[in-house]
Amino acid sequence: MGSGKRNLTMAAVAVVCAMTVLGAPVTAYASQSIPTEPTPSPTPTPSASGSSGTASPDSTPVTNEELEAVRLKLEGLYHDAAVATDAYNAAEEKADKQSAEIVDLAHEIVEGQEKLDTLQDLIGAAARAQYRGGGLPPEVRLWLSENPQDFLEGADRLRQGQLATKGLLAEMTKTQQDLEQYSKDASARWEKLEANRKAKEKAKKKIKKQIAAAEELEAQLEDDERERLAQLEEEAAQESQAAWLDSGILDEINGRATEQGKKAVKYATDQMGKPYEWGAEGPETYDCSGLTSQAWAAAGRTIPRTSQEQWRQLRHIDIQDMRPGDLIIYNSDASHVAMYIGDGSVIHAPRPGRTVTIAGAGTMRILGVVRPDA
Template sequence: MAVTALICAAVLLAAPGTAQARPLASPAEPTPQTPRSLEDVRKEIDRLYRQAARATDAYNAAEEKAKKQSRDIVKLAREVVRGQEKLDRLKAQAGAAARAQYRGGGMPPEAQLMLSDDPQQFLRGTRQVRQGQHATKGLLAELTRTQDDLKTYAADASSHWKKLDSLREKKAKAKKEIEEKIAAAEKLESKLKKEERERLRKLEEEAAYKRQKAWLDSGALTGGDRADGVGAGGKATTGQGKKAIRYATAQIGKPYEWGAEGPGSYDCSGLTSQAWAAAGRGIPRTSQEQWKRLPRVDVKDMRPGDLIIYWKDASHVGMYLGDGAMVHAPRPGRHVTMAGAGSMPILGVVRPGG
């Protein structure tokens, strides 16, 4: 449990001598509200950033769907162009047939055939008339189908544009919420003095350590979990899993940025999706979709490379490294880092690789 020991030791060394939080403002100072403790501030900041994380997932989901709608619209536009070109060719053929009939005095081929005195010409003409009738019917049918196809393409394109507009509205709404929540959290933190900000970070570390210790004490990792590529269930990590881990850990120290997928910054699901993409396995972009669409495994059976989904709303994700540790992009103002896998409430575990 070397990684776990390092994480726990670092948190313990950083923890303050007393966990008691004092009021931010002096009781003598007039204030319309009861002064909040530093622990209350920590919980409020955590709540705001979690709300921002949910909105980020909504933004990323709308962004992915908008990209697909845009690709579909481009594809439809190409189909419309090809369909229009085909329709123009068919109309040109129909026009040529009409001009040929006009040059024949406007008399239908059947009538011209009946007036022929030559039996051989009559027989040859009969076959040609039949072929001409078949070709004309085919031409008209193809004209009709092409016109119908163009109408369908136009209707589909209109539907896709409406969906794209709706997705843009969702993105704008989510972006506004993200920015509002982050601004509110930053405003709260900006009111703290330097020493209070330091104590706030230590309180965050303490809370994470307590959750991690409780998780480990629960026996979640019983089964011989190690940080050498072998999971709790005794199954070795695949080559893809090792590649994903190498990618994710190579990003440690890079800043969190909502909506970012690298290479300079990441949000939580941006990091995990890009890590597995680098390993040759495409996975959903958001933590909620990763939770919905990827195969689930029991926590006791997880192995390095698996993704741990956090909170009941699946608004956060990290990559399991083994030995009770994970790597993740925590939140705005933080950097990609290693942390205890149980330092947040675990919803479940999913496995991108086989």
């Protein structure tokens, strides 16, 4: 068997092993993306000279059908990595929020304890004053007083002091209750924070395994096979875009960008050529939702961090009504997002190994469109 065939066989075996380790795909779409034809039998590992990136003269050419199977497997692996990246980003966002809440609660506890100490001092002083003035019955103190008016005024102040003391006691009780609640809330948030940290680590491991499996699969290909694979990817994208445009949809899309939308588009296009990195929000690297969220932050609008939350929380609009700056959400699980920039094109951070680039809006499976601004 030629080195091209051997390498492709190794690639298929590597993917099967990777998928066995990783478990079933996250979504139905991911499982559909991976062909179900029987896996070729393992073959001996080629020597270093046999995997140098140049096919030997007697090698059997790898067919386009076989490369298409590799393309679909890669698509499935990177899709699952994108799903795991969204889970990682969501856990990170929640952890950051919970950490800030814990800090706020800590401040509340400190302030509450200081307030409680002050109230206890005031109540102690009031009690001592009442004790010093409360040794004789009121009628005896009136009889002994040289100035009855002074006595009556003093009695009135005593009553006011007693009422104030009751108020201090009530406030102290409420402060103690508040402190207990703050402590319970802080404990609950610590538990959630720990759970989100574990979720982040789990997602991180899943991302790394999926990307490693994809990179290993690509590494098994010869140079000419990689070129043909890239050509197949481009052809598949062009076919999808052509089918989308043939529907006549572009004739219906004529929305004009708002000032905020223009700012978001400018920010995104200024990032052209920067590498994709999962979990990244710039300024040097981005993942898909990191790019869109930062672009809109630059335009003065805070939007959710992940593509799934962008789909869930932002206003949905009909695709024919979209305008530059709107976000197109892709795949049935909302695992990818791109920004519409007009003329049927989007800018996005595609996947590991790629850079921020412009692509046809219809090159991927569109779930829907959301609008960050009013």
